[in-house]
Amino acid sequence: MKNLALLPFLLLVISLLAPGCRKDAKFTDEAGIELDISKDTVMFDTLFTTVGSVTKRFVARNPNQNAVRVNIALEGGSPSPFRINVDGATGTSFTGVEILGGDSIFIFVEATLDHTSATNPFVIEDHIRFSTNGTEQEVLLVAWGRNAHFYRPNQAIQGLPPFSYIAGGYDENGNQICETVTWGGDLPYVIYGYGVVDSCCTLIIEPGVDVYVHNGGGLWVYRHGQIKANGDIGQPITFQGDRLEPYYAEVPGQWDRIWLNEGPEGHSNEFTHVLIKNALVGIQCENVPWLPDEATSAQKLVLNSVRIRNCSAAGILSRNYAIEASNLLVGDCGQYGVALTGGGNYTFEHFTIANYWNYEIRQTPAFYMNNVYADINSTLQVREVAGRFQNGIVHGANANEFQLEFNNLSLPTALTFDHSLLRTEMSTSNSPYFPNPGTVYRNQSPAFVDVAGRNMHIGQGSYARGRATPSFILPLFSPWDLDGVARGDNGAYDLGCYQYVP
Template sequence: MIIFSCKKENLETNQNIKLHFSDDTITFDTIFASIGSITKTLTVYNHNDFDITTNVNLKGVSAANFRINIDGVPGNNQRDILIPANDSIFVFLEVTIDPSNNNTPYILSDSLVFTTGNSIQDVNLVAWGQDAYFHTANTFGNIINGTDTTRFYYHLLDCSVPWENDKPHVIYGYAVIDPQNTLIINEGCQIYMHKNSGILVGNPFKEETGGTLKVNGVLGNEVVFQGDRLDNWYKDIPGQWDRIWFTPGSIDNEINYAVIKNGNIGLHADTVYNNNPTLKVNNTIIKNMSGIGILGQGADIEVTNSIISECGQFMVACNIGGNYNFTHCTFANYWNYNRRNTPSILLNNYYEGADGNIYIRNLESANFVNCIIDGALSSEISYQNNESGVFNYSFDHCLLKIDPTIDTENNNYINILKNISPEFSNENDFNLSETSPAIDFGRETSITLDILGNIRSEPDLGGFELVE
C-alpha cells in the first residue's frame, strides 16, 4: 500500500472524524497461488476543512498475504498518515495467495482499518485464490537466425502423464515437448501463460526432430489457452503471452475443441518432415492475437470448423510455401486496438535470405472451401507470388473480401461471393443472421456438423450453421 500526502497544516486530532472511501470493498479476481496480484487502488477522502491524521493497519489473520507500503516504507501497520483538508490520498494494495493443495477456488479476506481520532472505519479486502500446476523455466537455450540471437528460457515437460483438468496449468517461460514425446492435454484443461511464455513442440536446441501435441477438448468442455492475468480488465487484451510453436520436425499434432486467445501468435507451425500434416485443427476458436492467428512456415496444416478473429496482423499466414487446407472456417478481422495495415490472409512462396538473395519455397496448395473471409480493410487477401516458383491456391464456395480489380474468372475461384457483407448476427461470435448470403451457399464436404454440433444439411459458409 502506497499513500501520497501533502503539506501538514490546520491539524485536528482526537475527534469523531469520518473518512470517505472510493470503495467499501476491494476485490482481487482469481489469483494463482504464489503469484502476486495486480495493484489495486483505493482513494481515501478528507472532506473536512482541516487536516487530519489517521492510523492504518491490516486487521485479520490474512495480513501476511496482503502487502502495503506508505511513502516508500513497507509495513502492515502505519501511524499518523496525514490527509490534508479537502484532499485525498491513494492507497495501493497487492496480495499473494499461499498454496493450499485445494483443487477448487478459495477465498481470502481481511480488512484495512483506518483509525482517525475516536473513529474506526474499515474497507473489506477479498481475494480469490486458486492452486495450480506450475511449469517453470529452469534452463535456457539460444536460437541464432542470421545475425540475431534469441534466448529462450524453458522447462522440459514430463509427458508420461496426460494433463488433466483438476487444477489449472500455469506456464512460466517455454514448456518444451522433447522429440519422441507426446503431450496429451485432456478436455476442460485451463492453460495459463505468463508474459513471453508458450509451448514448444519439439526441442529446437537439439538436432533430433519430433515431438507431438494432442489437445483433446470436447464440445462444452474445451481446452483454453490464455494469459495468466485473470483480472477482468485483461480478459480481451491481446499480446499477453507468446505462442504454441510446432518446431521443424514436430509431427502428427492435433487440436480439437480449443480456445486460444490473447497471445502474440496463436499457432506457429514450421516445415513438415514427413508426409502427414504438421498440424490438424478442428472446432477451435483463435482470437485476440497481437500478431498472427495461424502462422505456417512451409508447413502442412489442415483446419476445419474453426473461427479465427481479431488479429493485429494476419489471421492466417501461409508463408514460404507449404500445403494448407481450410474447410468451413470463419475469418473475421475487425481489429480495433490500433491501426492494422496487413490483410487477414497471406499467401507466399518465397523469402529473402540474410545474404539478400531470394529463395523459392513452393506453395503447393492453399485451399479454402466453404469459408468466410471478411474484415475492416478494403481487401483481406495478400498474394505474394514469385513466378519462379509454384503458387497454387483456390477459393471454392467462399465469401471473400478482396481487391475488386483482381480477376476471379479463373480456376482459382470457384463459385464465390465477392465483396458483400456476410451479415453476422453478432460480430462477437460470428453467427449468421437469417438474411446472410452465406446461408446454404456451401458445397457438401465430409464435414457434416458445425462447431456447435449442428447438422449441415444444406451447408452454410463458415464455422457456424444457422439453426432455425
C-alpha cells in the same frame, strides 16, 4: 550570479517554514470524526497462488477543518497475504498518521496467496482498520485465489528463449528422455518463459484444461515432438495470458505463441475444441529455422472446431507445413488472420476468417498465401504449394482481405478455392486457382450477426446461406458446425464455420 547568491537564503527560509506548517496545524480530538474513504472493498479477481498481484489503491480523506491523527492497521498482521503501504510507508500497523484538514492520504494494497490443496477457486479476506478519535472504520480486502501447476524456466541456451521441459529433457547421465505427459483438468497450468515438448515426446491435454502463459512466454513443440489438445464441445481447452483481471479478458499480445516444428507422417499435432486468444501469434507451425533446406513437414497440424482471436500479429502463421482445418474461426488479428508462406499442403473446409481489428490501421489482408520466404541465411526459398479450400468465408474491415502472391519460378499446380465468399480486390475468373468461378462469391455480405460484439454467426440475410457444397473433403469433422449443429438439417449447407440457425 546575484540570483545564485540568494539560493542558500531561500533554502534556509523553506527549511524553517516547512516544519512550522505541521506544528501550527490544529488537531482535534472531537469524538465522532469520520474519514471519507474512497472504497469500502478492495477486490483482487483472480490470483494464482504464489504470484504477486497488481497494486491497487484507495484514498482516505479528512473532510474536517482541523487535522486528525489516525491509527491504521492490517487486521491479519504479518501472516496476512495482503500487504499495505500508507502514504509511502510499508508495514502492518501505523500509529498517529496525521491528515490535515481537507487533506488526504493514499493507501496501496497488494496480495500474494499461499499455495493450498484446493482444486476449486477460493476466497481470502482481511480488513484495514482506521481508528480516528474513537471512531472505527474498515475497508474489506478480498482476493479470489486459484492453485495451479507452474512451469518456470530452468534452461538457458544461447539464441533461444528461457524454457523448461514439459516433456523430455535429459537424465543425469545425459540420455534423452522420451515420455508422454498428460495434463488433466484438476488445476490450470501456468507457463513462464517457454514450455517445451521435446523430440520423441507427446503432450496430451484433456478436455476442460485452462493453460495460462505469462508475458513473452509460449508453448514449443520441438521437431518430432507431438501435442494432442483434444477438448470437447462442452469442455473446450483454452490458451490465454495469465492476467485474470476483467480488463485483460480481450487484450491482444499478452503472450507469445504456440510454436510447432516439423515431424514424421502420421504424427499429427491435434487441436480439437480449443480456444487460443490474446497472443502475439496464435499458432506458428514451421520447420526449425536453422535447417533451411528441410522439406515441407510431413507432420500435419489438424484443427477441428478451433477459435483463434485477438492476436496482435497473426492467428495462424505457417511455413513449409501441412494443415487440415475444419470449423475454424480466426478473428481480429493485427496483421494476418491466416498467413500461409513458403511451401505447404493445406486442406481447409468450413472456415471463417473475419478480421475487424480496430486497435490501429491494418494494411494486410485477413488471408494471405505465398510460396517464398527468406531463410536464416537470407537466401530466397521458392517452395511448392498445394491445397484445397472449400466452404469458407474470408471477410473483414478492409477492401482486400484475400490475397495470393506467388513467385513465377514455381507456380502452384494443385491449389483450388471453391464455394467460398471472399472480400478481395483480386480477380477470381480465368485463374487455375478458381476452377469454378461461379462458386466463388466476391464481395458479398456474410451478414454476421454482430460484428461489434464479435458474433460471427451468419444472419438471416447472409449471402453465405445455402451456398456450400455437401461433398465434404474432411467428412470426419465437417458434418457439424463449430457449435455442434448438424449441417443440412434445414435442407441447406452454409458457408463458414457456422450453420445458420433461426
